[in-house]
Amino acid sequence: MRFKRSSVLLAGTILSGLGPAPSARAQTAEATLPELTVTSPSPIVPTVAPRAAPSLSTGVLPVVTSTFSPVTVVTRDQIARDQPRTLGDALFDRPGISSSTYAPGAASRPIIRGLDNARVRIQENGVGIGDVSELGEDHAVPVNPLVADRIEVIRGPATLRYGSQAIGGVVSAENNRVPTFIPQGGVSGQVTTGYSSVDNGRLGAASVDAGGDGIAVHADGFKTATDSYATPLWVQRNSATESQGGAVGISAIGDRGFLGVSFSHYDALYQIPGGEAAENRTRLDPRQDRVLARGEYRPLSGPIEAIRFWAGGSVYRHDERGIGEDGIDGVQATFKNREAEGRIELQHVPVFTGFGTLTGALGFQSGRRVLSTQGEAFLPPTESRADAVYLFEELAVGNGLRFQAAGRIEGTRSTSTATQFPVDYLPVAGEDPLQYGLRRRFAPKSVSLGALQDLPYGFVASLNGSYVERAPTAYELFSAGPHDATATFEIGDPTLRLERARTIEASLRRAVGPLRLDATGYYTRYTGFIYKRETGTRCDDDFASCGSGDELRQIVYSQANATFYGAEIAAQLDVLPIGDGFAGLEAQYDFVRARFDDGSAVPRIPPHRVGGGVFLRADGWFARVNLLHAFAQTDIAPFQTFTPGWDDLRAEVSHTRTLDPLVHGFSEVTLGLQGRNLLDDQIRNAASFKKDEILLPGRNLRLFLTARF
Numbered sequence: 001m002r003f004k005r006s007s008v009l010l011a012g013t014i015l016s017g018l019g020p021a022p023s024a025r026a027q028t029a030e031a032t033l034p035e036l037t038v039t040s041p042s043p044i045v046p047t048v049a050p051r052a053a054p055s056l057s058t059g060v061l062p063v064v065t066s067t068f069s070p071v072t073v074v075t076r077d078q079i080a081r082d083q084p085r086t087l088g089d090a091l092f093d094r095p096g097i098s099s100s101t102y103a104p105g106a107a108s109r110p111i112i113r114g115l116d117n118a119r120v121r122i123q124e125n126g127v128g129i130g131d132v133s134e135l136g137e138d139h140a141v142p143v144n145p146l147v148a149d150r151i152e153v154i155r156g157p158a159t160l161r162y163g164s165q166a167i168g169g170v171v172s173a174e175n176n177r178v179p180t181f182i183p184q185g186g187v188s189g190q191v192t193t194g195y196s197s198v199d200n201g202r203l204g205a206a207s208v209d210a211g212g213d214g215i216a217v218h219a220d221g222f223k224t225a226t227d228s229y230a231t232p233l234w235v236q237r238n239s240a241t242e243s244q245g246g247a248v249g250i251s252a253i254g255d256r257g258f259l260g261v262s263f264s265h266y267d268a269l270y271q272i273p274g275g276e277a278a279e280n281r282t283r284l285d286p287r288q289d290r291v292l293a294r295g296e297y298r299p300l301s302g303p304i305e306a307i308r309f310w311a312g313g314s315v316y317r318h319d320e321r322g323i324g325e326d327g328i329d330g331v332q333a334t335f336k337n338r339e340a341e342g343r344i345e346l347q348h349v350p351v352f353t354g355f356g357t358l359t360g361a362l363g364f365q366s367g368r369r370v371l372s373t374q375g376e377a378f379l380p381p382t383e384s385r386a387d388a389v390y391l392f393e394e395l396a397v398g399n400g401l402r403f404q405a406a407g408r409i410e411g412t413r414s415t416s417t418a419t420q421f422p423v424d425y426l427p428v429a430g431e432d433p434l435q436y437g438l439r440r441r442f443a444p445k446s447v448s449l450g451a452l453q454d455l456p457y458g459f460v461a462s463l464n465g466s467y468v469e470r471a472p473t474a475y476e477l478f479s480a481g482p483h484d485a486t487a488t489f490e491i492g493d494p495t496l497r498l499e500r501a502r503t504i505e506a507s508l509r510r511a512v513g514p515l516r517l518d519a520t521g522y523y524t525r526y527t528g529f530i531y532k533r534e535t536g537t538r539c540d541d542d543f544a545s546c547g548s549g550d551e552l553r554q555i556v557y558s559q560a561n562a563t564f565y566g567a568e569i570a571a572q573l574d575v576l577p578i579g580d581g582f583a584g585l586e587a588q589y590d591f592v593r594a595r596f597d598d599g600s601a602v603p604r605i606p607p608h609r610v611g612g613g614v615f616l617r618a619d620g621w622f623a624r625v626n627l628l629h630a631f632a633q634t635d636i637a638p639f640q641t642f643t644p645g646w647d648d649l650r651a652e653v654s655h656t657r658t659l660d661p662l663v664h665g666f667s668e669v670t671l672g673l674q675g676r677n678l679l680d681d682q683i684r685n686a687a688s689f690k691k692d693e694i695l696l697p698g699r700n701l702r703l704f705l706t707a708r709f
Contacts, residue, residue, distance in 0.1 A: 058656065059617040059624065061572040061586065063511040063518045065460040068404050068450040069156030070507050070520045070568075072097065076149050076190075080706040081654060081672060083146065083194045083203060085224050085243070087122065087171055090145045093628055093648070095590040096520070096568030097153060098606040101685045102137035102486070104696055105199070105226055106241040106270035107284075109133050109141060111687050112155060113522070113566060114592040114605045115168030118473045118530075123162070124173045127292055130314030130339035132371065135379065135475050137689055138277075138486050139335070142266040142288040142316065144243060146192065146205035147220040148173045155520075156505050157448030157466045160390060160408045161363065164444045164470040167501055176209055178260040178294045179216035179251040183209050190708045198700035199229035199239075214254055218262070221246030228271070231695035232680045238278035239694075243268035249292075257297040257306075264290045274693030275487060276551065281329065282322035282484065290314040306347040313340040320375075320484065325541065332484060333375040341367035353395075360393035371474065376541060378481035378490045382416035382474040400454025408446045412471045415439040418494035419480040425491060425535055425556060427544045433480075438494055442471035458512045464505045472496040476530055476557045482541045486689055489539035489552040490532075496559060500527040514574040514582075521567040529562040529596075531603060534639040553639075562602055566592035572615075581618030586626065587611065593635070603637035604687045606630075607645070622672075623653045633686035643686035649678040654704075666707045674702045 058081075062073040072094050084090035088099025088108025098111040112120050117134040122141055133139040145151060152172045159166040189208035195201060207220035225242040228235050244267060251260025265288070272282040292312040298305065316337040323329050343365040351358040365388045372381040390408035397403065418438040422428055448466035455461055479492035505522040532555045540549030568590040574582035589610045594602035613626030628650070633643040654672025661667045676697070677683065683696040 058622045058654070059615050061516045061518070061570060063509050063516050063570075065458075065509045065511045067158065068402075068452050068462050068464055069154060069158040069505070070096075070509070070518065071155075071158075072153040074145075074151040079145050079148060079151070080190075080192050080670065081652065081674060081704060083192070083196075083702060083704055085144065085146075085201075085203070085226075085241070087141055087143055087145060087151065087173065090151055091153065091171070093609075093611075094153070095518075095570050095588045095609075096155075096566070096592075098685070098687050100137045101688050101696060102690060103140070103241070103270055103272050104229065104239065104694075105201075106243075106268065107133070107138050107140045107272075109137065110153070110169075110171050111606065112153065112169035112171075113568075114564060114594050114602065114687075116687075118165055118476065119168035119470070121159070121162050121166035121170045122173075123170065125175065125178060125292060125294065126172070126310040126343070127312035128339070128341050128367070130290065130312070130337065130341070130369075131286070131288065131316050132318070132335050132337050134473070135335070136483055136486050138272055138282075138284065138320075138483075139318070140268060140270065140284065140286050142245075142268075142286055142290075143173050144205070144222050144224070144245060144266070145173065146203065146222045146224070147207055147247070148175050150174045156503070156522075157404070157406055157450055157464050160406050160446050160448055160466070160468070161392065163365065163386065163388060164408070164410060164446060164468055165473070167468050167470050167499075175207075175220070176218050177220070177247045177249045177262040177264060178292055179209060179211065179218045179249055179253070180258060180260070180294075181209070182211035182214075182216045182253060186210060186212050188709065190706060192704070192706040194702055194704040196226070196700055196702045198697045199226040201226040201702075211253075214252055216251045216253055216260070218249040219247070228273075229697045230699075232682050232698045233695060236273045236694055236697075238271040238281060238283075239273040241268070241270040243270070256300070257295065259293075259295040261291065261293045264288075264292070266290075274690045277322070277484070277487065280322040280324075280484070282320065284318050284320055286316065286318040288314055288316040303348055304346050305349045307344070308347070309342070309344040311340075311342040314338070322484070324376075331375060333377045334373065335377065336372045336374075337369065338371075339367070339369045341365070356395050356397035358393060358395050360391065363390045363392075364388070365390070376482050376484060378479050378483040378488075379475050380417040380478055380480065382414060382478060384412070384414045384474050386410060386412045402452045404448070404450040404452070406448045408444075410444045410471070411441070412444065413439060413441045414472075414474040414477055416474055416478040417480075418478055419492075420494075421480075421491055421543070425537060425554060426547045433543060435480075438478075440472075440477060440494065442498060444469035444471050444498060457510070459508060459510045459517075462505075462507045462509075464503075466501075466503045466505075468501045468503070470499040470501070472499070472530055472557075479557065480543075482539070482552055484541075484552075487552055488555045488689075489543075489546065491554065491556045493557050493559075496530060496557065497528050499530050499559070501525070502527075514584075516572045517569075518571075519567070519569040521565075523565040524563070526562045526564070528559045529602075530557060530559050531562075532556075533558040534603070534637070536639055561597045562594060563597075564592060564594045564602075566590065578616065579618035581616070583614065583616045583618075586613055586615060588628075601635045601637045603640060604689070605633070605635065606685075606687045607633040607643065613650075620656045620658075621654070622656075625649075625651045630683075630686075641692055643684050643691055644682070646681045646683040647679055648676065648681065648683065651675045651678060661709055666709045668708045670704075670706045672704050674704065676700045676702070 247264035249262030
């Protein structure tokens with residue numbers, strides 16, 4: 001069962017209209033899809049298809065061919081087997097993607113093509129997550145993948161839809177917290193649990209969807225806990241974690257659209273391993289309450305085919321606790337974030353021209369953020385606002401050829417207290433740096449052009465070009481103080497200019513047949529690339545100590561022209577028919593190279609990686625053996641150290657059994673065993689600030705069980 005492009009509804013919506021809907025229409029395709037069909041964000045309005053039957057997707061490489069830009073998809077089935085506790089964990093080994101692994105299993109933010117923090121937007125169901133994870137690598141993202149239906153990583157021109165702060169990519173956790181369907185039979189859900197040996201990890205998660213007579217409801221919850229994890233050399237002290245949370249949502253679904261709202265809560269407590277953070281027993285306790293609303297309406301007539309909106313607001317707080325200078329264990333710093341965001345899109349009806357069929361959407365986005373800090377925090381209170389208008393248009397000219405053009409104009413402003421430091425960033429005896437109130441305004445503009453061509457044998461080729469401007473963030477402008485959890489003294493630059501990126505990207509993809517392929521190459525030229533520059537100076541907890549202190553590395557936000565280029569390739573080949581499935585081969589490769597114009601390397605870039613293995617999927621069984629090798633990272637910035645290469649040998653075996661729900665209460669059960677780092681290799685993440693202080697987990701066996709109803 002597949003959907004025509006013009007009838008696919010946004011973000012998983014398979015119904016249209018408000019008001020009561022016939023029960024035959026108020027169903028997902030979950031029970032009827034004959035094969036995995038992944039529909040990621042379309043060139044005009046990112047969408048996803050209804051969820052495919054999880055047992056049928058096991059082990060199949062999901063490749064998206066309907067988009068101009070490459071999209072990485074982590075399916076619900078893959079999440080249930082890997083049981084990641086963070087988005088970084090879920091994406092660490094995907095081609096072109098790494099993660100910060102600052103506190104493995106807790107604070108691990110995705111890194112896309114060597115870009116992180118301000119250049120990677122993290123969202124849930126189309127709305128920004130509203131946290132402070134981009135301010136520091138030690139800050140967790142308040143999203144637990146265990147309750148996600150799917151994780152999507154969107155790169156290239158499609159990110160213009162979400163803002164210039166997504167210049168590196170968008171990581172989107174998609175779930176049904178705002179219900180968009182009424183399940184077949186009235187109720188559906190999933191329960192998953194697991195245990196991991198390397199950290200005595202325990203977890204459980206459940207979600208349920210129900211409804212009837214045009215009303216759909218959703219509820220989910222999760223709880224995880226780990227002890228400090230083992231490495232090949234030692235137990236990584238101060239690395240224990242725990243988290244819990246959940247959500248409830250309700251929607252009205254009818255013939256012309258839907259309207260829904262949800263409330264979610266997240267809280268966690270996790271430790272920061274390595275160095276003085278471990279010595280001081282540093283730990284963070286993020287808490288967030290979040291409200292999300294979504295809706296769609298499809299008029300019966302007129303120039304507008306569909307109106308869609310997303311809106312959300314959140315209240316976030318975390319305390320950074322540990323042993324302070326006074327020797328007392330307590331709260332050393334507090335971060336609070338209040339954020340709201342809204343977006344509305346108007347999709348016009350298809351326009352038939354002499355060149356082909358034109359489809360498109362006009363969107364408006366607005367957001368406000370108020371961030372406050374207390375204690376030994378490196379950022380003064382700030383307020384940020386952003387408003388934008390964007391347009392996507394696609395022209396289908398026939399014979400499988402489509403063109404796309406997109407543009408976005410933003411207006412942003414950041415208000416806070418700026419600090420004027422000496423040019424050498426060293427204190428002057430008897431003088432404190434000048435502080436003054438400042439409001440910076442920017443007007444970033446972005447455009448993109450792309451072409452998508454269907455080729456013989458199911459291949460699809462795309463070529464995209466884009467020009468994107470990004471405004472510096474508040475913390476890049478106004479940072480001025482110690483950040484103990486990351487062992488840095490961070491200094492912003494209130495005079496930073498717009499960052500400009502010119503990118504060309506080419507892809508070749510194939511999603512059907514025995515060979516599945518997803519290959520992309522890209523080249524980006526940055527003007528005024530903003531980055532964290534280590535000065536080599538050491539500080540204590542105030543600027544007067546810089547040059548004579550020894551606890552914190554001095555970091556200065558700076559700008560320089562830079563060039564990034566790289567490639568990401570994933571392939572899978574069914575070789576031998578076995579039962580109702582296949583045995584086959586899989587392989588992957590990715591690299592990114594990033595240099596400034598003076599020839600020096602951009603800091604903390606992931607190394608080349610290559611991997612491959614064999615798999616078997618047949619008669620409900622799935623087995624896999626795979627080796628991922630990371631080469632040594634010797635292309636380093638000043639004050640960085642070399643990172644040795646490593647090997648991660650992984651293996652998995654699982655069995656999925658279909659059951660009679662009338663007898664057992666469940667329709668399907670999957671039981672499996674998965675091994676990671678089976679060679680017990682010493683793995684250090686070249687992109688992590690703490691790679692010299694911590695090792696990633698050693699040999700790990702994970703037992704997992706998932707039941708669906």
